[in-house]
Amino acid sequence: MTNIFPGLPLIESPLFPVLKAEWGLTAEEEQIANDLHEKGYAVFDFPDSDLDNRIDRIQEHLGPRYGIDFDNPESDKTCGERRVQDAWQFNEDVRAIAVNQAVLDLLSKLYGRKAFPFQTLNFPVGTQQDAHSDSVHFSSLPERFMCGVWLAMEDVGPNAGPLFYYPGSHRWPIMTNGLIGRRGYGIALDSAQDPYGPAWRALCEVHGAQPELFLPRKGQALIWCANLLHGGSYQHDPALTRWSQVTHYYFDDCIYYTPAFSDETVGNLHVRNLVSIADGQPRANKYMGEEFKSAAQPHQTAKTRNPSWRRKIKNLFR
Numbered sequence: 570m571t572n573i574f575p576g577l578p579l580i581e582s583p584l585f586p587v588l589k590a591e592w593g594l595t596a597e598e599e600q601i602a603n604d605l606h607e608k609g610y611a612v613f614d615f616p617d618s619d620l621d622n623r624i625d626r627i628q629e630h631l632g633p634r635y636g637i638d639f640d641n642p643e644s645d646k647t648c649g650e651r652r653v654q655d656a657w658q659f660n661e662d663v664r665a666i667a668v669n670q671a672v673l674d675l676l677s678k679l680y681g682r683k684a685f686p687f688q689t690l691n692f693p694v695g696t697q698q699d700a701h702s703d704s705v706h707f708s709s710l711p712e713r714f715m716c717g718v719w720l721a722m723e724d725v726g727p728n729a730g731p732l733f734y735y736p737g738s739h740r741w742p743i744m745t746n747g748l749i750g751r752r753g754y755g756i757a758l759d760s761a762q763d764p765y766g767p768a769w770r771a772l773c774e775v776h777g778a779q780p781e782l783f784l785p786r787k788g789q790a791l792i793w794c795a796n797l798l799h800g801g802s803y804q805h806d807p808a809l810t811r812w813s814q815v816t817h818y819y820f821d822d823c824i825y826y827t828p829a830f831s832d833e834t835v836g837n838l839h840v841r842n843l844v845s846i847a848d849g850q851p852r853a854n855k856y857m858g859e860e861f862k863s864a865a866q867p868h869q870t871a872k873t874r875n876p877s878w879r880r881k882i883k884n885l886f887r
């Protein structure tokens with residue numbers, strides 16, 4: 570069957586049951602594809618024979634950056650800085666995990682477009698972060714061409730603030746400002762997920778949704794779909810560590826933007842200027858093979874923006 574919906578990731582397509590038969594998937598790949606389609610996440614063993622050594626080196630090199638006393642088993646590990654963003658820029662092991670070719674090939678196969686990593690986050694403890702979908706931070710046009718890969722760099726027990734998620738929530742409405750009745754373009758926020766908290770809570774309530782905890786062993790990884798609701802659960806034992814690396818991936822030939830600061834309907838997009846970790850090169854925003862140039866500068870506030878921005882955006886969408 571031809572894929573009549575190239576604007577949807579293959580694993581999120583209504584045609585998935587028919588299309589997947591034609592991909593030539595191994596049994597393991599098919600399990601991952603089914604899980605992503607049905608539950609919005611999938612667990613797999615991270616395919617890297619040097620992973621244990623990488624993890625040791627990452628902990629050793631990044632450890633001092635967190636301001637945490639890792640040597641004392643009793644010390645509070647949650648009090649320092651809880652993450653290092655984009656350590657791939659200076660740490661070859663973080664980069665190697667992000668650009669793992671088997672993972673890139675798998676994601677590209679499952680989504681039907683070429684995957685590229687654009688951000689890494691390295692955590693020594695849990696985030697204790699409220700439930701959110703990554704699509705409010707990193708959305709794409711067409712939608713859903715984004716995912717996260719969460720890698721356990723040690724065994725994670727229930728008291729270490731494990732990752733949690735709501736299975737099936739990737740099928741709930743994708744949050745946009747239009748959906749919740751606010752304007753977002755040029756409006757400052759502490760966090761891009763703040764405006765959507767009440768909407769997610771309402772959806773959880775109406776679905777009677779129960780979160781599941783991810784209690785992996787070291788070396789297991791979890792892929793989450795762009796719209797899967799997830800977060801970091803409460804850390805019952807602050808003396809524990811929960812080393813992990815999250816790599817965020819986008820896919821080729823999309824516009825990459827932040828919904829919280831955008832009003833899509835009227836063409837006001839807060840686009841992202843990305844660099845692919847794979848080659849360190851900028852990735853242009855594209856729509857159907859053509860470069861898309863937003864008239865507004867990314868990451869600027871309304872105050873600093875060129876006053877002619879509205880006119881320019883109007884022209885673009887004429």
Ligand SMILES: O=C(O)CCC(=O)C(=O)O
Pocket residue numbers: 690692695696697698703717731732799800801802813815
């Ligand atoms: O590791 C966690 O607790 C959550 C991380 C997360 O939500 C993310 O990196 O997108």
Ligand SMILES: [Fe+2]
Pocket residue numbers: 701702703799
């Ligand atoms: Fe997230």
